[in-house]
Amino acid sequence: MPRIIRLPDTLATWPYPRRINPFYAALKIESSAWLESFNAFSLKAQKAFNRCDFNLLASLAYPTAPRHHLRTGMDLMNLFFVFDEYTDQGTAEDVRDLADIVMNALHYPAMPRPRGENIVGEIMRQFWERAKMTATPSAAHRFVETFALYTNSVVEQALDREHSVIRTVDAYLSIRRDTIGAKPSFALLEFDMNLPTDVIEHPTMVSLINTTIDLLILGNDLCSYNVEQARGDDGHNIITVVMVQFKLDLDAVLDWISQFHDSLVAQFLMHARDIPSWGPVLDPQVGLYIDGLGNWVRANDCWSFESERYFGKAGLKIQKHRCLTLLDKI
Numbered sequence: 001m002p003r004i005i006r007l008p009d010t011l012a013t014w015p016y017p018r019r020i021n022p023f024y025a026a027l028k029i030e031s032s033a034w035l036e037s038f039n040a041f042s043l044k045a046q047k048a049f050n051r052c053d054f055n056l057l058a059s060l061a062y063p064t065a066p067r068h069h070l071r072t073g074m075d076l077m078n079l080f081f082v083f084d085e086y087t088d089q090g091t092a093e094d095v096r097d098l099a100d101i102v103m104n105a106l107h108y109p110a111m112p113r114p115r116g117e118n119i120v121g122e123i124m125r126q127f128w129e130r131a132k133m134t135a136t137p138s139a140a141h142r143f144v145e146t147f148a149l150y151t152n153s154v155v156e157q158a159l160d161r162e163h164s165v166i167r168t169v170d171a172y173l174s175i176r177r178d179t180i181g182a183k184p185s186f187a188l189l190e191f192d193m194n195l196p197t198d199v200i201e202h203p204t205m206v207s208l209i210n211t212t213i214d215l216l217i218l219g220n221d222l223c224s225y226n227v228e229q230a231r232g233d234d235g236h237n238i239i240t241v242v243m244v245q246f247k248l249d250l251d252a253v254l255d256w257i258s259q260f261h262d263s264l265v266a267q268f269l270m271h272a273r274d275i276p277s278w279g280p281v282l283d284p285q286v287g288l289y290i291d292g293l294g295n296w297v298r299a300n301d302c303w304s305f306e307s308e309r310y311f312g313k314a315g316l317k318i319q320k321h322r323c324l325t326l327l328d329k330i
């Protein structure tokens with residue numbers, strides 16, 4: 001019996017509209033050629049990778065970025081998803097080795113990578129050698145710091161997978177806020193800014209950032225659940241987490257998530273309103289940064305349906321009618 005589920009229309013009232021960077025088409029060619037030059041995948045896997053159009057995700061996420069920053073955004077999204085493909089399977093030990101390689105390349109981008117090393121080291125090295133030249137020191141520092149949180153959390157995720165651990169909602173969100181990769185992605189929003197740590201670590205800003213990340217988590221977990229459950233990798237997905245903790249069936253879980261999402265939207269708007277003033281120099285930058293957060297939520301949602309990563313060629317239809325048939329387990 002096929003099971004049909006209905007995705008909640010989560011962003012119906014989200015005030016940030018879809019926007020796309022005008023350099024999308026031109027830079028997609030450059031970033032894709034760069035990524036393909038590493039031969040990170042078999043021909044078939046590379047074709048599947050290209051159908052996901054991670055360049056589109058970057059172009060929606062950084063719609064006003066100048067050319068060089070969009071290139072950085074595209075390269076980062078491509079790099080992230082190479083790492084994701086390499087680490088969604090595999091033991092915690094394998095994932096730890098890969099995490100160490102990319103962090104080493106991030107810390108020493110001028111050093112040649114050792115012969116025979118996994119290619120992800122050279123991808124990261126080249127990425128950061130180019131990108132770090134274009135970032136203010138504060139943003140570059142934030143990027144390196146938060147990328148370490150990302151790689152470490154993906155190792156934790158692999159440990160959970162190895163031991164078949166299903167976390168509680170709170171424990172899941174606490175790891176997922178790092179495995180989703182949003183913090184380094186947000187660092188790109190400040191590549192031209194001098195946002196002091198006091199601003200980024202102000203309690204209201206921290207709450208706003210975490211709320212944004214939770215919205216991205218729900219967005220990705222809803223859209224990628226079908227493919228993740230089919231390949232048995234849904235232990236790290238809010239749907240499974242809620243189902244197990246509250247002993248609910250799938251339809252009830254989707255209602256629960258829909259309500260949680262609505263409360264996050266209200267929280268986002270409240271925190272955005274309550275952000276204090278830091279004076280005439282910083283306020284315009286803080287305003288653009290907050291717009292960047294809100295826009296990221298729309299970008300992720302649009303890309304999830306417009307690319308072929310989660311719904312193949314049916315994405316735009318599913319975006320409208322919201323119904324999908326659960327895939328058989330692989």
Ligand SMILES: CC(C)=CCC/C(C)=C/CC/C(C)=C/COP(=O)(O)OP(=O)(O)O
Nearest residue numbers: 080081084179180181182185216220224300
């Ligand atoms: C891969 C990564 C960390 C991307 C960072 C950029 C970013 C914030 C993307 C939006 C959400 C997303 C697709 C997260 C990956 O989750 P997942 O690992 O469940 O990815 P999947 O559902 O596409 O496999």
Ligand SMILES: [Mg+2]
Nearest residue numbers: 084087088179
């Ligand atoms: Mg993953």
Ligand SMILES: [Mg+2]
Nearest residue numbers: 084085088224
């Ligand atoms: Mg994944």
Ligand SMILES: [Mg+2]
Nearest residue numbers: 220221224228
């Ligand atoms: Mg996912």
